[in-house]
Amino acid sequence: MVVKVVCEMLLKLNCKIIIGDSPGGPYTVPSLKSIYKSTGMKDIADELGVELNYDISEIKVENKNAKALKYMNIITPITKVDHIINICKLKTHGMATFTGGVKNLYGSIAGLQKAEIHYRFPNEEIFCEDVLLDICSYVNPSLTIMDGVVGMEGEGPSAGIPRKIGVTLVSPSPYMIDIVACRVINLDINKVSTIRGSIKREYIKKDLSDISIVGDNIERFIIKDFKIPKTSKDFRLLSSTMPRFIHEPLTRMITPKPVVSHKDCVKCKKCIEVCPAKVIILNNKIEIDLNKCIRCFCCHELCPKKAIDIKRSIIFKLIK
Template sequence: MPSKVGLLRCPEYDAEKLHKILEHALQNNPRWLAGIQQGSKVFLKLNLLMKKKPEEAVTTHPAVVEAVTRLLQERGAIVIIGDSPGGPYLPGRLKSIYRVCGLEDVALRTGAILNYDVSEVLVPFPGGRVTRSFHLIKPVTEADYVISLSKLKTHMMTKYTGAVKNLFGTIPGLRKADYHLKMPKTKDFCDMLIDLALCVKPVLHIMDGIIAMEGKGPSGGKPRKVGALLMSDDPFALDVVALNLVGIVPETVPTVARAKARDLVYHLSQVEIYGTDVAEWQVKGFVAPKISGNVKFPIPDFITNALRPKPVFLQDPCIGCADCVTNCPPQALVIKNGYPVVDLEKCIRCFCCQELCPRKAIDIKRNPLGRLLER
């Protein structure tokens, strides 16, 4: 039986209109929220990568969060809102991020609870392909149901970040660095992301694609109006539809390639779409990064290292805040003369530095010859 994905036209961030659109979509798929009842604790796992205003298209928009919150409250649910953003997982940072991302206002209007519990729980996952247990933020483990509210964005490491990758934010704070270090190869890292998605297993995934991000995502790209809201109980199917919508070949995205290898949904033919036919709604000219893959044949390490992409630090926008140094998993960065310097021998090309730079002061430089050798 094909997985069902809702592809819904939503031209603007209006919480009341979004509420009506979502309610109508759920009437076609009542089983998605069938178990939620009076007193159910529902954790809304947002994309709150960093402290950015909603119009910058880095985080899940508060209007989407408010619409989903009200839908759940009408069913009697207790709604908890949260995420583990990039960087240290601390109550003070969460408060600052909630405020700037517009979520304090959502909580005031709806009575939803903003999560400040920064404890973690080790959760066994014996069925994992590469990871047999996960350290998860505690509210995920205490909720009766988890609903993921992702953001349609590009990503400099994995080309695209959507429903599957959004769940990396269930791993607390700087523990994310451990997973990068243990799995520096993109293939293994994406297998871990799939394991994580299957472990957390949200009952519903809703993607904010009203204003997406193209180019140098997930934080340094440009906002791009797409006008779409997507929803499914299958994150792999949702990602396939989102990628087709913006013109990215799904199998060029590592999480989708690994999903195919594991007999999960990877192609549009495996999906039943309701709402709008993706063939009738193609976003033209959506800019996606040309990610690095594995070379086609073995070559010496010193040549491989020379051909791999690398972070480049732009001095004009850089303010020397050292966020990149703090969040570098292999500790390959230091500050010298007020600016970051990278040790490329240590660098694992996770690009957390670029992802978490508050000033867009880090670019990723790719060697043209390296592109020819990639597959």
């Protein structure tokens, strides 16, 4: 496991290590204990004698250089350490297409406040190109490590499929590591909002000339047939060329929507808990008010039983 290897290397340098996480649900001590146990972090901490974070406090910070998220509540431990090592998985994402070093730092936001931010910024372009980059630039990790030994393809994260890739990527730049990872899985970087935003902010040169790769030849690891999610098309252009009374119903027709598979649903109410718009209820069965749904797909992402799918319209399938 990558986390264990990193801890072992840091211990040799006499570093004090704190392993932390901030899950998509409630940010509580019981939820952290569950996460640490299920992910193997508890075993690593016990074996190596390193600390697990159980400080569930948060602190409001100001990001003066932010484009969207000027103020945010982040988990307190982030503000108390000398260095942050950002360890992420190489994986696809049902709506964001790809989630890597930049998006992983959304975990800096405390618990259910992630859902609140989704609700405040329902527009995918603003959320990915502005909000996620605001958070990443503020946290500013010293090192980002991407575990691609076994990654994920398809409709991740909840319905993704494990795929052996065989790479571990390391970089001081979470922006650059995402670009190299996309190269490995044969994904056009122009389809990834966080990368487009990184280039717009000039965190990376447009011609990518500031990226150099050392170690094994990256060409050895490229997977031509890596399964990329069928993400939604960009219809923002329509809003400027069509009357609103036409554009809005057309957008609703085209936009993917969450659909519950009631045969798989166990009524655990996780989707109700994480829905930022509060449009999911349990009425003998789980029901989603699609008229008020903001299409953040937190329910799909965090359903433990993969009981919520993303349904795409016939029109979408014809034009994709």
